[in-house]
Amino acid sequence: MFALADCNDFYASCERVFNPALEGVPVVVLSNNDGCVIARSAEAKALGIKMGEPEFKCRDRLRQGGVEVFSSNYALYGDMSSRMMATLAEMAPEIEVYSIDEAFLDMSGFGRFDLAAYATEMRRTVRRHTGIPISIGIGATKTLAKVASRMAKKNPASGGVVVLSSPEEIAAALGATPVEDVWGIGRKWSRRLQEWGILTASDFAAAPVSWVRMQMHVVGVRVQAELKGESCLPLELVRPVKQSICTSRSFGRSVVLLEELYQAVATFSGRSAVKLRAEGQMASMVTVFIGSSPFADEGERCWFSRTATLKAPSMDSSVILKTAAAMLEGLFREGFEYRKAGVMLSGMVPRDQPGTTMLLFEEEPDEDRGTRLMAVMDEVNRRYGKSSIRLAAEDMNAWRPVRQRLSPRCSTQWDEILQVR
DNA sequence: TCTGGGGTCCTAGGACCC
DNA sequence: TCTGGGGTCCTAGGACCC
Numbered sequence: 001m002f003a004l005a006d007c008n009d010f011y012a013s014c015e016r017v018f019n020p021a022l023e024g025v026p027v028v029v030l031s032n033n034d035g036c037v038i039a040r041s042a043e044a045k046a047l048g049i050k051m052g053e054p055e056f057k058c059r060d061r062l063r064q065g066g067v068e069v070f071s072s073n074y075a076l077y078g079d080m081s082s083r084m085m086a087t088l089a090e091m092a093p094e095i096e097v098y099s100i101d102e103a104f105l106d107m108s109g110f111g112r113f114d115l116a117a118y119a120t121e122m123r124r125t126v127r128r129h130t131g132i133p134i135s136i137g138i139g140a141t142k143t144l145a146k147v148a149s150r151m152a153k154k155n156p157a158s159g160g161v162v163v164l165s166s167p168e169e170i171a172a173a174l175g176a177t178p179v180e181d182v183w184g185i186g187r188k189w190s191r192r193l194q195e196w197g198i199l200t201a202s203d204f205a206a207a208p209v210s211w212v213r214m215q216m217h218v219v220g221v222r223v224q225a226e227l228k229g230e231s232c233l234p235l236e237l238v239r240p241v242k243q244s245i246c247t248s249r250s251f252g253r254s255v256v257l258l259e260e261l262y263q264a265v266a267t268f269s270g271r272s273a274v275k276l277r278a279e280g281q282m283a284s285m286v287t288v289f290i291g292s293s294p295f296a297d298e299g300e301r302c303w304f305s306r307t308a309t310l311k312a313p314s315m316d317s318s319v320i321l322k323t324a325a326a327m328l329e330g331l332f333r334e335g336f337e338y339r340k341a342g343v344m345l346s347g348m349v350p351r352d353q354p355g356t357t358m359l360l361f362e363e364e365p366d367e368d369r370g371t372r373l374m375a376v377m378d379e380v381n382r383r384y385g386k387s388s389i390r391l392a393a394e395d396m397n398a399w400r401p402v403r404q405r406l407s408p409r410c411s412t413q414w415d416e417i418l419q420v421r
Numbered sequence: 422t423c424t425g426g427g428g429t430c431c432t433a434g435g436a437c438c439c
Numbered sequence: 440t441c442t443g444g445g446g447t448c449c450t451a452g453g454a455c456c457c
Contacts, residue, residue, distance in 0.1 A: 031425035038425070056423040072425085099457045186455050219431065219454075246427065295424060342426090401425085 001107040001138055001165075002235070003119060004145040005088055005126070008133045008153065010101035011039035014080045015070050017131035018410050026067040030055055032401035033252040034071055071403035079411045080130060087129045091122050096235045104142055106235055119161040139164040142233045143226035146183040147173050147201065174202035174227060184223040189216060201227055241348060242279055247271040248289070248342025252402045255338045261290060262328060266393035268343040269324045273317040276345055277378055282313035284347035286320055288327045293339040304331045313349040316370040317377070317391055320345065325393075 007013060011029040016022045026043035030036065037053045047065040049058055055069075062069055081100045089095045094106035110118060119136040126134050137148025144164055151173055152162040164170050180190035182201050192215065198204050204212075205227040212220045222232045247268040255261055265288060276283055289305035306327045314320065324343050381388050387396050408416035 033423090033425075035424050052424090054424040059423090102457080184455065188454065216454090217431065242428080244428075248426065250425065252423090293424080 001110070001115065001140060002142050002145040002231075003092070003105040003107045003115075003122075003136055003138045004098075004142070004149045005103050005105060005122065005134050005136050006149045006153070007084065007101035008135060009039055009041050010081075010132070011070075011072065011077055012041040012044070013132050014073070014077050015068075015407055016041075017080065018076075019407065022068055026065055027070070028062065028067055029070045029072050030405070031072060032403070033250055034402055034404055035250070038072065069405055071406045073407050073409060075409040075412050076407065080132060083130045083411075084126055084132055084134070087126050088122065091125065094235055094237055096237060097239070104145065104235055107138060115165075116161055116163045119163070120159060123160050133160070135160045137162050137164075139170075140229045141226040141231040143183050143223060144170065144173075144229065147177050147227075150177065150181060170229070171202065174205055175200055177201040179204050182223060182227065184219065189220070241281055241350070243348060244344055244346040245272050245275045245279070245283070246342055246344040247275070248340065248344075249399055249401060250340045251338070251399075253339075256334075256336070258329070258332050261332060261338060261341060262325060263393060263395055264341045264399050265290075265324050265328050265343060266321055266391060267396055267399050268341065269321040270317050270391050270394040271396075272343050272345050273315065273320050273374075274378070274381075276320075277315050277374060279348075280351050281348045282315045282351050283310070283320070283345035284313040284349055285309050285345070286323045286327070287344040287346065288324045288331060288342070289344075290328070290331060290338050290341045292336055296337070296339075300337065302333070302336045304333070306331050309347070313347070314370075315351060316374055319370065321391060321393065 009027075012027040015027055015029065022041075024043070025041075026047055026049075027041040028037050028044045028049060029039040031038045034055055037049055037051065037055065037058065040049050040051065044065070044067055047061060047067065049061065049065075049067070055062070061067075077100060084101075085095070085097050085103055088103050088105065092105035092107065093109060096104040098104055107115060115138055119138060123134055123136055126132060135149050135152040137145045137150065137152050138161075139145040139148045148162040148164045152158045152160050155162075162173075164173050177200060178190075179185055179193050179198055179200055180187070182204065185193070185204070193199075193204060198207060205224060207224070209221060209224065212224050216223075225232050249264070249268070251264070255264070269286075285307055287305060287307040289303070291303040292301050294301065308323050308327055310319065310323060320343075377389055387394070390396075408419040410417045410419070
């Protein structure tokens with residue numbers, strides 16, 4: 001059996017932990033640049049505030065409803081997430097951290113326990129240790145655990161815990177789950193399935209496998225098998241290394257000058273390189289993209305991107321920056337209002353692995369110097385704080401998104417604890 | 422006027438290898 | 440008129456997840 005532990009309204013709940021006055025009050029959290037609603041408390045949902053809705057479109061409703069609105073505080077959410085995961089890890093033999101607010105747990109050794117009672121205890125413990133409310137769903141596959149956790153959230157009478165074990169329980173749960181709410185069935189596929197009269201998870205489970213394979217390929221077949229109780233997705237105990245690393249931002253204002261874009265691209269190159277070294281990887285490809293607002297009028301809309309392969313895999317910030325900067329110059333076209341840029345690294349190669357490709361015709365003059373320099377940079381930043389030293393072309397402050405309603409980072413910054421209301 | 426930021430996997434087709 | 444069998448790598452695009 002798998003359990004899925006899933007936080008309720010995670011970001012909104014985090015805001016409440018250090019500000020109990022928010023209890024019972026509608027709360028929403030906004031995306032970068034205070035653009036869209038990305039988390040809502042139950043009270044905010046009841047007011048009809050939609051997930052992903054732009055703030056400017058619901059501003060009046062937010063004010064009328066007395067909603068407390070916050071910019072996203074990733075330092076706080078990340079820290080609360082690790083506290084919650086640490087608590088869960090103590091209560092199950094194996095855990096897969098699936099996202100910032102979800103974890104799958106291995107329940108296979110709990111045959112002699114009352115699973116529902118144990119899950120209730122896990123819920124209570126997480127709440128006591130972290131202040132975060134969670135729901136727990138348990139089933140024979142990850143997809144069934146997802147179905148169960150959705151029911152635990154929807155149905156208050158469940159006490160936040162749903163276990164699907166008997167065939168009758170499973171059948172009832174699948175019948176009550178709209179097909180678009182099945183994990184792995186997104187917008188496009190659910191619309192297609194609905195056209196064929198497949199409206200619930202139970203309809204989908206009953207569809208002929210050959211038809212599912214034709215329409216949705218192996219991915220759809222896997223979802224279906226999981227719904228039927230056949231486990232295809234194992235618990236992933238060690239996170240695989242990332243295959244790509246991306247740093248990108250919307251600007252919150254228009255940028256027309258190449259020099260300004262250069263500074264943004266330099267900053268994102270530096271951030272991506274830091275993430276790359278933290279993964280212990282080297283990248284062999286660098287992609288740069290710049291673009292207008294996707295909402296710009298036809299003709300003023302643009303999206304340019306280019307990818308270069310490095311002469312040899314690298315983790316050196318300055319090599320990555322030089323490559324990205326050269327591409328930016330080729331990419332840039334005057335006359336557009338740019339609103340977004342990003343730098344992506346891919347073609348990962350493990351560091352310190354013998355047999356990696358080396359340059360054929362050139363000596364590698366600065367390889368060692370670059371490696372040592374980066375090690376020193378990372379160490380200084382570890383000791384004295386992020387971006388204490390960086391490439392001169394970077395300017396994190398200039399490209400930090402607007403966050404006007406940020407709450408204090410009171411679990412990671414001593415000086416901000418004093419700001420707690 | 423104002424609209425986020427990360428990721429994954431799969432398929433199909435083209436170019437190439439022996 | 441007839442024209443093999445088995446691969447790899449790369450790119451683009453489409454679907455999905457949080």
